[in-house]
Amino acid sequence: MQELEQRADPASVVEAPANSGDSQGAAFVAAAAALALSACGSGEDGGPGSSGSRTPQIPPTPIPPAPAPGPVPPPPRDIVPATHAEAARFALQAQFSVSEADITSLKSGGVLAWLDARYNEPLGQTGVAWLDSRGHDAITVERRYRRRQPGDHMIWNQLLAGPDQMRKRIALALSELFVVSLSGINFLHPAYVIAGYWDVLTANAFGNFRKLLEALTLNAAVGFFLSTRGSARENSSGRQPDENYAREVMQLFTIGLYQMNPDGTPKLDAENKPQDTLSQEDVVNLARVFTGYDWDYHSNGGSTRPVEWEENPVPSTHFASNPMGFNPNRHSTTEVNFLGQKITGTTPGRDALQIALDRLFYHENTGPFFARQMIQRLVTSNPSPAYVERVALVFGNNGSGVRGDLKAVWTAILTDEEARAMPTGADTLFGKLREPMVRFVQWGRTAEVASDDDEYQIGDLSQMDTQLGQSPLRSPTVFNFFRAGYVPPNTEIATAGKQAPEFQLLNESSTAGYINFMQSVTRKGIEDVKPNYTTLLPVAHDVSRVVYWLNLQLTANQLSDETLAAVTSALRGYNITESTVTSAKLDMLATACFLILISPDYLVQK
């Protein structure tokens, strides 16, 4: 779970002598020294010698060869949407909003060509680059480097602006599985720490799961949030390796807690009970693998400098993007046995990490565990087991023998027959509650919001009484905003034995808070981010056209006739003509968005 920390500034770290005992700062210096000299440093706290010379030499465990890939899946289906609504529906599952160009391209070239174009779009401006561009790296007496809010500004800019929105939509979904929260980053340059994490997600969103897993494991924000940063081997005074990451990387990031069939359903034992994937002993053992890591302040031009207004020097922002450094002297040399994998104590730490991450990557649960949750984020809360299995199969083999190819996984999720079948009145359970933050971003892109000075000063919108009730990269804990298996009590969803994770955010307060918040935002925007309604303004006098356009753009024509009638009637009341002043037209357009954005037909994406 998340960590809140008031740690000593890193400068104390730099000043501390390397033999000063157990402070993580000293460890950092030791790590830097070890990296620079690749020497066997002095044993750091009187534990067993780092050379292992006191015990007979046990051979290191070699990195096992990769297992054969899974069976070859059928090739992805191409689909050419027949209607605007079908095209919009596809695009709104893949990304936040839909443009007329998306619809044209989907209808002419089909979904696979459209997806390929998205996958081939270059990575846009990174979060770190944006923070740099706004001067947030300044180390001045204003102490901007202590503020978290620029991290919120960064993520809102990333989500609301820029053309590469599918990559960002996917990265946001990944941020809800591999959770890190800005709220838990209490350190210098928190905005850069969270941006360094976000940039790993966007950089790897169309890459490979294994590479993503390793990049996250060594990421500065993950290291802080799940406390691998500074975790050290056991010592003679009873200190134990930190178990936080070892538990959550298994439980939340890869294999989950119960054994799964290839279709994601639990494997049951003779008594019809689910079987555990892991025990506390697995956690205790794996924790040893993640010892010896700490933030790397000095690679890639990183530096620290003393400033007169702080007791300790302030580091540059590089550490937030640098993978954590490894200090073999702090790494456990105790043998590891987890999930049937043995790693001897003499195995080099870097190899041990590869072996451990491979064990999780190749675990039979990882494909269905990941597939099911990603389907839930993008398409529907209750995918059929067959749907999960089809996607998991692609996770196991992209068709060319590669496991964990994320592009192939997104394609499988979005082109699956279950995702593509147009909703009918008969299936009253398909779909999902749109997340508040996804609604807000969709509205922002559709309303063509802009920040005049490019500051994007939208803060943390987590407050449910008065705000959105959810904010990107602001999960309250590593368990995300909601549980994958959440069932809203006292509902037909529960009676039907179904799940609806996003409903964990919906209650009597948050529904009213959201409605009030959106009423204000659709007209006035928020902070320096204002809606322009550029496309709609010239046709604002044509109510039918406005309603038609927004129904398509916001819901893929999923509004009921009753809602359409209510919206249309309310808009006609504004009596907008071509010559009406712009502010009145904007009032009407804001109301049009507001009424749609609060309707249950919109809130449930089908």
Added chain:
Amino acid sequence: MKRIVNKDELWTRRVVLQRAMHLSALGVATPLAINLAAVGEAAAFDASDYKALVCVFMIGGNDYANTLVPYDPANYALYHQIRAGGPGEEQAGIALARADLVATALTPGDSAVLTDNLQYALAPQLSGLKARFDANRLAILLNVGPLIQPTTLAQYESANRAANPLPPRLFSHNDQQSLWQTDGDEKSTHGWGGRLGDLALSSGPSNSLLTCISASGNAVFVAGQDAIPYQVGQNGAIRIKALDGPLRGAVRNIITRNSSHVLENACAAVTRRSIELEGRVNNALRGVTLTTEFPRSNLLANQLRVVARMIGANATFGVKRQVFFVSFSDFDHHKSLMGQHPVLMKQLNDALGAFYSATVELGVADKVTTFTASDFGRSLASNADGTDHGWGSHHFVLGAAVNGGRFYGTAPHVSTSTDDQVGQGRLLPTISLDQFGATLAEWFGCTPSEVPGILPNIGNFSNTNLGFLKPG
């Protein structure tokens, strides 16, 4: 042996009530009172008095050993050895300084002798709770946690799980949070607070929407079958402003209309409840004057303040039994225990202190019982500057109905090797969640035969009322 309980058969009152209603619908005159009297055990909930339970959930797993700290020299030395890596009495590693514990050292009123002659001190920030302990308003339960049945270390380590069942997925946050709130597994959709609400609802005229209340988001603890959890905002119910403006007709139509789609309908149902209750709740809250000062910038106090006001507003609602849920987070101190845990202890102390004072002001101090819960306790052993996930933990019960000023249960040895822990000082509970909950439930009005419907493992334990609450 594990008892298999068919909950439905245990809903005696509810079943009777439903049958009575069916009969009434058929035109057969069956006065409610007669049917309830026929059950024979319904007296408690039918009483005209008011009672409330308030669950204070510490999200993340509270560190038991820096909350209730070994204080006598011999046991403090063991604590310091384990948490600081050597002898001494100064603050070191993750050990608190012994001198800082002088003011909160506890002398129980019953002069009972604890394991190894342990004397405990509360965390230095818990000075207000120490005063409540001295005034016999606070009881401390030692080593509480979920258990299926009484379990020894040998049974815990046994390969025979069928004979020695354990709670599912120990040491995992979400599973153990769920277990504490539901006494069932992570998929449970009803909590034991909600089940208490159901029972109260079945016993007489009440309100299915104002019986189980959370001030802390959607919490399964307060979800019942009939008792629908209501979320109250920190300043009362949230009014939808557009319902007062020119768009009110369109807005009401759009947000409340029934739909044939199950998810859409579930959305609209929440909004309908929000609208239906907002006026009633806020009108009632306006009538409550509460002069007790609650601390500012304290998320727990903000929630307990609105709970106190809702209890005050009950003069208007007229509900006889209420179950509340509040929570605060960031207890998962794998790191920075010494920096962060005292901050949370201070918030807990100040918020509970203000809340208890508010119940005194409202004249319901003996009608409101507040108890703490958490995912789990943590390890006694250190991982450098924090602790890892554990199992049993110590908990507080506060109120004028509490037989306070003393400890309940068996104090664990200060050890990472004794048989009352499962390694690294992760405590093997000696009081089960079911026993803890059953004692609260009986005070609330449950009869002993109804408790298994609330806490399904209680039948596996011989002592079903721990005595920390005064009857009546």
